[in-house]
Amino acid sequence: MSSPLIPPRFLFRYSIPLKQRTPLWSGGELDDSYRLPNLLELDGVKPYAEVLGAWSSEGLMFAARVGGKSQPAWCRETRPDESDGLRVWIDTRDTHNIHRASRFCHHFVILPSGAGRMMDDPVVEQQLINRAKEHAKPVRPGLIQARRQKRVDGYNLETFIPAGALTGWDPSEHPKLGFTYAIVDRELGNQTLNCPNEFSYHDDPSLWATLELTA
Numbered sequence: 001m002s003s004p005l006i007p008p009r010f011l012f013r014y015s016i017p018l019k020q021r022t023p024l025w026s027g028g029e030l031d032d033s034y035r036l037p038n039l040l041e042l043d044g045v046k047p048y049a050e051v052l053g054a055w056s057s058e059g060l061m062f063a064a065r066v067g068g069k070s071q072p073a074w075c076r077e078t079r080p081d082e083s084d085g086l087r088v089w090i091d092t093r094d095t096h097n098i099h100r101a102s103r104f105c106h107h108f109v110i111l112p113s114g115a116g117r118m119m120d121d122p123v124v125e126q127q128l129i130n131r132a133k134e135h136a137k138p139v140r141p142g143l144i145q146a147r148r149q150k151r152v153d154g155y156n157l158e159t160f161i162p163a164g165a166l167t168g169w170d171p172s173e174h175p176k177l178g179f180t181y182a183i184v185d186r187e188l189g190n191q192t193l194n195c196p197n198e199f200s201y202h203d204d205p206s207l208w209a210t211l212e213l214t215a
Helices: 039-043
Strands: 015-018 049-056 059-066 085-091 105-115 121-126 145-151 154-162 176-184 209-213
Touching (some): 015 049, 015 176, 049 176, 059 085, 059 105, 085 154, 105 145, 105 154, 121 154
Parallel strands (some): 015 209
Antiparallel strands (some): 049 059, 085 105, 085 176, 105 121
């Protein structure tokens, strides 16, 4: 049977609840109740990673559990675009009728390693979004945090993106966020949330899903 021209998960617009958690970052790792749906299964593909998320007035927290690897993640602080790890895109206005990013759109790269003397420390970097009409305000180095736990077959990676790193962050007035993610892995390939790799989710906010900030 031939593959469909348009992958099934691309046929729908998704609104995903994101649970509140207090305290956020200092509360330890996220449990399974914070897991985001694996939409890749709609395409008949088994995902190799789980992604979790939570929010509070402090900001946002995301985690990636990557398994099934036989090789270490390839990460370089000086080459984040080519490195294995988690990428997240966030629009604090959840605007789906624009194809070029606004100043409320953000792109963060989180790597499980690649920094430090032994190149064993996580890396977090804010990146500009291609073709953006305006860019989000620059984030002070060290503001976004990350921690990593090694696994025999991969890694667990968590990041905390505080409110101060998110232009337009206001959960009371804007309780919905535009959101998508990609996990990049040289060994296993790329895993994305709602938009297949061949589509331009990297710079088109209209292709992102919605996160609803729930209690």
